Amino acid sequence: MFNPSRDQVRQFFTEAWTKRKAAGVLTPLETMAADLVELHPEYHADLENPDNAQADFPVEQGRANPFLHLSMHLAINEQLSVDQPPGIKAAFQGLLATRGAHDAAHIIMEALGEVIWEAQRLGTPFDSDKYLELIRRHATRN
Template sequence: MFNPSRDQVRQFFTETWAKHRQHKILTPMESMALTWILQHPEYHEALENPDAAQQEFSVEKGQVNPFLHLSMHLAINEQVSIDHPPGIRSIYEQLAARTDEHHAMHEIMECLGQVIWESQRLGKPLDTDHYLELLRQHSTRH
């Protein structure tokens, strides 16, 4: 199982962005990451700034962690592509049909963030059933 450190994740995104800007060939994973980087121009400055790659991002200060956000995009992209947990692909398609693909990803991200937070707070494995239930609730909103 691939379990990169915080620094490895941040290095992956900053190097992907640098390679793109230098017109270098990207790996398939970097190409996938670049898709999400390009959809988040608000993160480009952080990806170009070595100090930002070491920064702590505080929710209490209203900061969004661009590296976490982009990582969640990649994780959800993978979940949808392999339909795991089972049913996530159809939920994603419902959400995307109602809005757009990027917004659908953000709705899923909200649910994933909630179940990750609950898992960490309770010291238990991620509750996939609860995750799918939250996703279903989002997909039926109008």
Template sequence: MFDPSRDQVRNFFIQTWRKRADGLPLTPLETMAADIIGLHPEYHALLSDLDSIGREFSPEDGAVNPFLHLSLHLAIEEQLSIDQPPGLRTAFARCQLRAGDRHEALHMVLDCLGETVFNAQRNQRPPDGAAYVECVLRKAGRL
């Protein structure tokens, strides 16, 4: 099973962004990641700095962890590509229609994924796919 360390994940995003900037060939996963990074210009300088691998991003300090944000984006893109959990692709399409913008719709789903992962960890249970899709559908109906 794939279980990278925090530094390996961060290095993946940094090296992917460097390869995109240098015009080097990317794997399909790197292409997906680079496209996501491209949507977040606020992270470009950070991803150009190798020292950012060890940086701490504390919610208590009001800091958003850009590596977590990008990782959740990447997870959602992979989930959408295989419609897993079942119904996510349709729920996302509804979000996108309501939001009028794919990136905004992805952030709606990202909120639901974060909530789903948090609940799974808190309850020490596997993530509830049905509740996740239900959350996305609720977000689609709120706009």
């Protein structure tokens, strides 16, 4: 299992974005990463400034951590590609009935963050059923 360090993740995203801007050759994974960065212009300056690759993004500052956000997008893309946990593809399709793919991914990201936070806080395993239920609940809202 691939388990990159914080620095490796940040370097991966900044290098993928640098290559995209320079019209360089990207690997398939770098292409996915650069595509996600393009969807988030609010992060461009962070990925173009080498100092930000080392910055902390405390919640108290009210700024999302661009590297965490983009990493979660990649994780969700992977989950959808292999339907893991089983049922996430169907739940995603339910979201697409009322919103665009990027908004749907952000809803899934919110659910993923909530379930991970709860598991860490309580010292329990990741609850796939709760994760899918949170996503499905949003699919039934307008």
